[in-house]
Amino acid sequence: MDNIEEDIRALQLDSSGEDSNMVTNENGGEHQESIALDKLEEDLRNESQTDSHMEEDANPHTGHSDPQAAIAVKEQATSAPEPVDDEKNKKRHLNVVFIGHVDAGKSTIGGQILYLSGQVDERTIQKYEKEAKDKSRESWYMAYIMDTNEEERAKGKTVEVGRAHFETETTRFTILDAPGHKSYVPNMIMGASQADIGVLVISARKGEFETGYERGGQTREHVQLAKTLGVTKLLVVVNKMDDPTVNWSKERYNEIESKMVPFLKSSGYNVKKDIQFLPISGLFGTNMQTRMDKKVCPWFSGQCLFEALDVIEVPLRDPTAPFRMPIIDKFKDMGTVVMGKVESGSIREGNNLLIMPNKVQVKVLALFMDEDRVRSAGPGENLRVRVSGIEEEDILSGFVLCSIEKPIPVVHEFIAQLQILELLENAIFTAGYKAILHIHSVVEECEIIELMHQLDPKTRKPMKKKVLFVKNGAAVICRIQVTNMICIEKFTDFQQLGRFTLRSEGKTVAIGKVTDLRA
Ligand code: GTP
Ligand code: MG
Numbered sequence: 001m002d003n004i005e006e007d008i009r010a011l012q013l014d015s016s017g018e019d020s021n022m023v024t025n026e027n028g029g030e031h032q033e034s035i036a037l038d039k040l041e042e043d044l045r046n047e048s049q050t051d052s053h054m055e056e057d058a059n060p061h062t063g064h065s066d067p068q069a070a071i072a073v074k075e076q077a078t079s080a081p082e083p084v085d086d087e088k089n090k091k092r093h094l095n096v097v098f099i100g101h102v103d104a105g106k107s108t109i110g111g112q113i114l115y116l117s118g119q120v121d122e123r124t125i126q127k128y129e130k131e132a133k134d135k136s137r138e139s140w141y142m143a144y145i146m147d148t149n150e151e152e153r154a155k156g157k158t159v160e161v162g163r164a165h166f167e168t169e170t171t172r173f174t175i176l177d178a179p180g181h182k183s184y185v186p187n188m189i190m191g192a193s194q195a196d197i198g199v200l201v202i203s204a205r206k207g208e209f210e211t212g213y214e215r216g217g218q219t220r221e222h223v224q225l226a227k228t229l230g231v232t233k234l235l236v237v238v239n240k241m242d243d244p245t246v247n248w249s250k251e252r253y254n255e256i257e258s259k260m261v262p263f264l265k266s267s268g269y270n271v272k273k274d275i276q277f278l279p280i281s282g283l284f285g286t287n288m289q290t291r292m293d294k295k296v297c298p299w300f301s302g303q304c305l306f307e308a309l310d311v312i313e314v315p316l317r318d319p320t321a322p323f324r325m326p327i328i329d330k331f332k333d334m335g336t337v338v339m340g341k342v343e344s345g346s347i348r349e350g351n352n353l354l355i356m357p358n359k360v361q362v363k364v365l366a367l368f369m370d371e372d373r374v375r376s377a378g379p380g381e382n383l384r385v386r387v388s389g390i391e392e393e394d395i396l397s398g399f400v401l402c403s404i405e406k407p408i409p410v411v412h413e414f415i416a417q418l419q420i421l422e423l424l425e426n427a428i429f430t431a432g433y434k435a436i437l438h439i440h441s442v443v444e445e446c447e448i449i450e451l452m453h454q455l456d457p458k459t460r461k462p463m464k465k466k467v468l469f470v471k472n473g474a475a476v477i478c479r480i481q482v483t484n485m486i487c488i489e490k491f492t493d494f495q496q497l498g499r500f501t502l503r504s505e506g507k508t509v510a511i512g513k514v515t516d517l518r519a
Contacts, residue, residue, distance in 0.1 A: 097195035101212030102180035111145030322406035398442035
């Protein structure tokens with residue numbers, strides 16, 4: 001369906017006024033569509049408020065089936081935990097996810113960043129060179145810095161999201177190195193949902209850009225997912241410029257840029273404000289920490305990767321909003337420790353908070369940022385939080401650590417506006433359709449209970465006719481149910497916790513936003 005990308009844009013997943021204006025209006029009518037959508041949202045809200053039936057007490061969370069419970073995040077620990085370090089709070093902090101098609105060079109770039117920033121010594125590199133050679137994967141030695149487990153090294157493919165840290169002049173970065181292979185898209189979603197900005201890695205090598213960009217290639221899927229998951233800015237890194245099939249060719253770079261720009265626009269990115277392209281070689285570290293020599297690439301005079309990361313701007317976050325931290329992982333370490341990214345509000349040692357949906361009150365015993373202990377942390381930080389009052393076994397990924405005064409809503413049904421991307425062959429989207437719901441760190445089976453309205457593709461208004469099923473490319477308002485209680489928010493209240501993807505048999509079939517909650 002040719003219109004799918006336009007429809008995604010029309011869904012206006014990023015509802016910030018600035019952004020909707022930023023989407024360049026090539027085909028006209030976009031702005032009106034967004035007004036219509038806002039209006040629609042309002043109508044829907046009013047409608048459902050009248051007939052909403054909030055049950056007083058949510059059932060405690062029992063028997064939560066979590067198909068992705070095994071998702072883990074690797075940590076590239078470079079130093080042992082230290083005493084409390086309040087200096088950390090002074091530099092701004094950004095989470096950057098590396099996305100892109102399999103083998104584009106994400107882990108190589110991540111490894112090179114750690115090497116260039118002095119966190120990996122020559123001896124370790126030599127050791128990896130030998131290990132990679134023994135596995136007949138000579139060129140993978142840089143990727144081995146990020147790909148730490150056996151399976152990843154043997155196959156040369158990232159499986160779990162790798163995590164590492166580095167700093168530029170102005171910013172502390174947490175790198176999240178996502179896997180590119182299509183089997184691991186759920187892990188990529190986990191990585192991207194923790195990120196503020198993305199580095200989209202594209203291989204310039206002959207044939208590789210093409211495969212990634214094709215329909216079904218992960219360059220496309222990752223960009224669409226990243227936008228849906230709230231990655232507001234992308235650095236598009238054209239990698240492998242050193243490759244003999246490329247040899248720093250300006251034509252190749254321009255070709256890739258000219259093909260990517262319309263696609264990025266149609267995915268909802270404002271190319272002028274949210275996107276920056278740059279050529280690099282991740283394997284050799286060219287144009288990464290310092291600008292490159294004119295002899296290497298005479299036609300490029302823009303920023304190098306570190307400079308671009310250093311000045312990238314992201315929206316301000318509100319440290320005074322109610323506290324929300326979706327839990328992505330938990331473990332035992334002198335008590336119960338939960339891991340996640342603070343989506344809003346602030347946290348301090350000694351705070352009393354709630355773990356939802358099971359409504360257990362906990363006390364914050366200690367906070368860790370990167371490898372360091374800190375007294376407090378604000379929104380955007382990836383934290384490990386040691387708490388008392390709950391056993392590790394009673395927590396699942398997808399639970400949310402939140403404020404007691406304003407806890408996150410708990411539901412097992414919600415209304416959503418959905419954009420169908422591409423259904424599996426022979427599948428019809430109708431009441432009874434089942435898929436896997438990914439919303440912040442929640443991964444749950446869900447079922448479409450009722451198709452309420454289809455949206456007119458032209459006016460984006462609900463159509464009068466009763467809708468029984470829809471096809472690829474359709475936009476619908478529907479009622480969705482999950483078996484276990486989940487913690488989510490309305491998109492208009494909190495974008496990050498109110499936008500989601502539906503996946504089925506390893507494919508992203510729809511994206512959407514929560515328009516109303518049912519108890
Ligand atoms: P997945 O994790 O499986 O998605 O792959 P990835 O994107 O992390 O790619 P990875 O870093 O594992 O690199 C894949 C292959 O591309 C390896 O053989 C790398 O050596 C090679 N490669 C990465 N960057 C460059 C580069 O700048 N130049 C050249 N010539 N090869 C590169
Ligand atoms: Mg990788």
